[in-house]
Amino acid sequence: MYKIVKKRFLTPTICLMDVDAPRMAKSAQPGQFLIVRTHDKGERIPLTVCDYNREEGTVTIVTQIVGASSRQICHLNEGDSFTDFAGPLGQPSEFIHMSDSDLAGKRYLFIAGGLGTAPVYPQVKYLHSRGVEVDVIIGAKSSSLLILENEMRSICRNLYICTDDGSYGEKGLVTDVMRKLASKGERYDMGVAIGPMIMMKFATITAKEIGLPLIVSLNTLMVDGTGMCGACRVTVGGKTKFACVDGPEFDAYLVDFDEAMRRQGMYRKIEEEADHKCKIGLN
Amino acid sequence: MRNKISRVPVREQDPKLRASNFEEVCYGYNDEEAMLEASRCLGCKNPGCVKACPVSIQVPQFIYEVEQGNFAKAAGIIAADSSLPAVCGRVCPQESQCEGSCILGVKGEPVAIGKLERFVADRARKDGIKFTERLPSNGIKVAVVGSGPAGLACATDLAKMGYDVTIFEVLHEPGGVLQYGIPEFRLPKEEVVKYEINSVRDLGVKIETNVFVGRTVTVDNLLDKEGFKAVFIGSGAGLPKFMGIPGENLNGVVSANEFLTRSNLMRAFDPEYDTPIYVGKRVAVVGGGNVAMDAARTALRLGADVSIIYRRTEKELPARVEEVHHAKEEGITFHMLSNPVEIFGDEKGWVRSVKCQRMELGEPDQSGRRSPVPVEGSYFDLEVDVVIMSLGTSPNPLIASTTPGLNTNKYNCIVADEWGATSRAGVFAGGDAVTGAATVILAMGSGRAAAKKIDEYIKGLN
Incomplete structure (x- = not known):
């Protein structure tokens, strides 16, 4: 069992947890993910690694309530435990293999x-x-869904925030900010975009326009997360790849986003039916 | 003179009934049936069945005890060589191993060795008989990667020799393919798999789940930092193959591994569990092995109309005869000499049909089977909404790629000799990780061989 040692809500629907998982805390790297189960009959739910503390033996995860399984996670409290907490899974980000001289003078733009x-x-x-000098764009639907602003501000050079409804930061999409930075003459050696599939698709189109090389992290369907099932297949550069073991990060220019989005929705109908348990006994 | 009766038939669940439930197909023998069947064994002085068994179970000896009604004694004889008798009695390809070498099989039906093994194991379980004899602990730590048949067999033998064994398993349930691959109706999980794995635990073996060796911890860390004197890799062959034909990434195309993992490991067939499974109305399973039969029969039980597409003829089907027979009884259609060339989808990207080409048999290939040759211009469409690809699996390259100096071949299989020794001192390997996808019992055999070698290796260190 993997005990939740700290929990706090970042927004009314998004919670952060530090989970006691010493082995994983020792080996986790940026770019990797993990899989949790909340109870014996639960699904295996893939989540990204948000942070890790090698000394304290904890791994941090952030979950947003969107369906039945994520609700189960967010309903767990400090002192409760996950039944399973497996990982780290997937390839770490490419830059962790780069030497100091390779990284020297490089500029990164992150698009969250x-x-x-x-x-x-x-x-x-x-x-x-x-x-390394890093600029970050955070885009959210509205201020109530914006997370980790202060944490991010303390580690990046410039933080640009935009919201769809203009309730905080600039009104607009991350792609608007990307274009604005490009037109101001900001140049980056590499971009990394992580968010909903549709956002990554348009960030990629914009990156191509402004000549920004881009990496994306694909949050596909998964069962085991170790290369066994192939539910996470994506087409990258015309070849089938498994997001769980070949990724989750890929060269954005080569990803077939339309296929990835279609595949992501494969169980949506079944899940919606399962999530909606009728309270007045119609089913 | 031995009893010259014909083979005692085994009782099974009615095909019509079982086509819509996940309860076990085969009921197994009762005491009388088992004793009667046991009386057919000639008790050969030089028994072919023992030689043909990858773990060398003393078959005539245990069958003799069954005939005498000494079921506990029979269980003890099997336990000396196998920690998973209730599993093997159910899933071994006996026709090509012990029973295939039975002298009675030359002119008639071989002794039902598999069914007798199963009977003995089931009877011992019901009687609460356990075999936990082991040498006193020597305090020496050995790590086993993977809790499938190879790892369990290796761990069992090492524990009996007195070693302090820890198995590392990446999934949340131990058992490997016994857990995620083989369906409930062929191998009950709670009753059989968990029980036999707990018997391994009773020998003192520890099982740590949720550990992905190669990611959570490396083989070198186990050896250098955690004090393990040797590592056995039995990580299986879990990576599914696809055909590489157009339409393979449409919604509704899944690997047999995914389909079976959802149903077996995640128990999606049971509405009490959260994991969803998409079955559709009409399912095509591509392939002819045991896994294809398992996927087809699972889809059938979940309510689909199922057909199997196989590129050779029934004679070449790699699946066990019993599985093919059961699949047919349950109403699965076989499209032989057919091979998918393209999968078509609807406007929303869901599978609509699969286009197959007719095949004919040509010259024998490397496997000795006649190879399928496409018939020019001869195609047919099968309207389906789910296609399950069951084309075999290959080992996960992760462990080898994170263990410097561990050699693999071009199929990502770890290179090891017949005793499991690899290119790295102290690192041993066996089962599907070495051979590519094979059988439970071959994996167990290689796990046992490696246990012997690991013992020699560790003794040589001092």
Whole structure:
């Protein structure tokens, strides 16, 4: 069992948890993910690694309530335990393999959409610790869904915030900010976009327009998360890849986003039916 | 003179009934049936069945005890060589191993060794008989990667020799393919798999789940930092193959691994569990192995109309005869000499049909089976909404790629000799991780061989 040692709500629907998982805390790297189960009959739910504390043996996850399974996670309290907490899974971000001389003078732009801010955080933190200059764009639907603003501000050079409804920061989409930065003459060696599939699709289109090389992290369907099932297949550069073991990060220019979005919705109908348990006994 | 009766038939659940439930198909023998069947064994002085068994179970000896009604004694004889008798009695391809070498099989029907093994194991379980004899602990730590048949067999033998064994398993339930691959109706999880794994635990073996060796911890860390003197890798062959044909990433195309993992490990067939499974109305399963039969029969039980597409003829089907027979009884259609060439989808990207090409048999290939040759211009469409690809699996390259100096071949299989020794001192391997997808019992055999070698290796260190 994996005990929740700290829990706090970042927004009314998004919660952050530090979970006691010493083995994983020792080996987790930016870019990786993990799988949790909340009870014996529960699903295996993939979540990104938001942070890790090697000394204290904890791993941080951030979850937004969107369906039955994520609700089960957010309903757990400090002192409760996850039945299973497996990982880290997937390839770490490519830059962790880069030497100091490779990284010297490089400029990174991170583009975080909504909950995607959580997996962006450890990457920025890591690059910051190695002295790399990082700018971050966070986009959210509204101010009430904005997370980790202060944490991010303390580790990046410039933080740009935009909301769809203009309730905080600039009104607009992350792609608007990307274009604005490009037109101001800001140049980056590499961009990393993490967020909803549709946001990553349009960030990629914009990145191509402004000539920004881009990495995306794909949150596909998964069962085991170890290469066994193939539910996470994505087409990258015309070839089928498994997001769980070949990714989750890929060269954004090569990803077939339309297929990825279609595949992501494969169980939507079944899940919606399962999530909606009729209270007046119609089913 | 031995009893010259014909083979005692085994009782099974009615095909019509079982086609819509997940309860076990085969009921197994009762005491009388088992003793009667046991009386057919000739008790050969030089028994072919023992040689043909990858873990060398003393078959005539245990069958003799069954005939005498000494069921506990029979269980003890099997336990000396196998920690998973209730599993193997159910899933071994006996026709090509012990029973295939039975002298009675030359002119008639071989002794039902598999059914007798199962009977003995089931009877011992019901009687609460356990075999936990082991040498006193020597305090030496050995790590086993993977809790499937290879790892369990290796861990069992090492524990009996006195080693302090920890198995690392990446999934949340131990058992490997016994847990995620083989369906409930062929191998009950709670009653059989969990029980036999607990018997391994009773020998003192620890099982740590949710540990992905290669990611959570590396083989080198186990050896250098955690004090393990040797590591056995029995991580299986879990990576599914696809055909590479157009339409394969449409919604509704899944690997047999995914389909079976959802139903077996995640128990999606049971509405009490959260994991969803999409079955559709009409399912095509591509392939002819045991896994294809398992996927087809699972889809059938979940309410679909199921057909199997196989590129050779029934004679070449790699599945166990019993599985093919059961699949047919349950109403699965076989499209032989057919091979999918493209999958078509509807406007929303869901599978609509699969286009197949007719095949004919040509010259024998490397496997000795006649190879299928496409018949030019001969195609047919099968209207389906789910396609399950069951084309075999290959080992996950992760462990090898994170263990410097551990050699693999071009199929990502770890290179090891017949005793499991790899290119790295102290690192041993066996089962599907070495051979590619094979059987439960072959994996167990290689786990046992490696246990012996690991013992020699560790003794040589001092």
